């Protein structure tokens with residue numbers, strides 16, 4: 001798959017720009033919309049995503065024609081891609097279902113997956129925000145305990161040498177995923193799953209669910225063992241605490 005890049009110094013949100021402009025894209029290609037800073041970065045549940053200079057903010061936009069297995073794990077496959085890239089920098093990376101990137105126990109990045117149905121298939125907008133050169137002061141503006149690649153390594157990094165290999169690994173992983181499904185990745189995911197073995201509390205619509213993490217299944221759903229010993233798969237939800 002060929003790539004086409006759309007670079008911005010500053011944009012409201014790479015995600016919104018991609019969604020506003022994808023109808024003019026050649027969707028045979030992977031479109032990568034990136035910005036050095038965002039003024040209206042968005043996270044999951046429409047939360048603000050603090051996006052000062054020094055972070056990496058980008059959206060992958062691509063088309064997936066009609067498909068016979070669940071596409072939900074695309075966010076996990078994206079996480080696995082970035083875990084691979086960051087591990088090569090010597091970092092201890094874990095992924096917190098469904099789409100948080102953790103370094104040394106703190107959030108260092110997040111993934112936001114949105115889609116639009118078109119007659120040709122589903123268009124994906126996979127937004128990634130990664131704290132690369134964000135200093136400890138800036139990180140205080142973030143509501144959960146957060147870290148960055150520079151804080152963890154005590155040095156600053158050029159963003160492009162991290163992002164270009166990530167793009168190639170993403171393309172490779174996406175191709176494998178579309179052929180083989182999540183079965184090709186579930187062992188990789190479990191090896192770095194932040195919640196493995198933990199008791200988790202999750203907001204699930206109006207309910208609060210408490211259960212023991214078991215695994216993530218082929219649909220990308222979180223399987224929890226509940227109080228009555230039954231196992232249940234949850235396709236979405238927000239983990240609010242763990243122990």
Ligand code: BTN
Pocket residue numbers: 012013014015016038040041042043044045047049056057058059099100109110111112127128129130
């Ligand atoms: C999360 O809530 O953890 C996901 C955060 C995703 C943020 C990225 S930054 C690039 C892209 N543009 C946005 O406005 N959001 C995503």
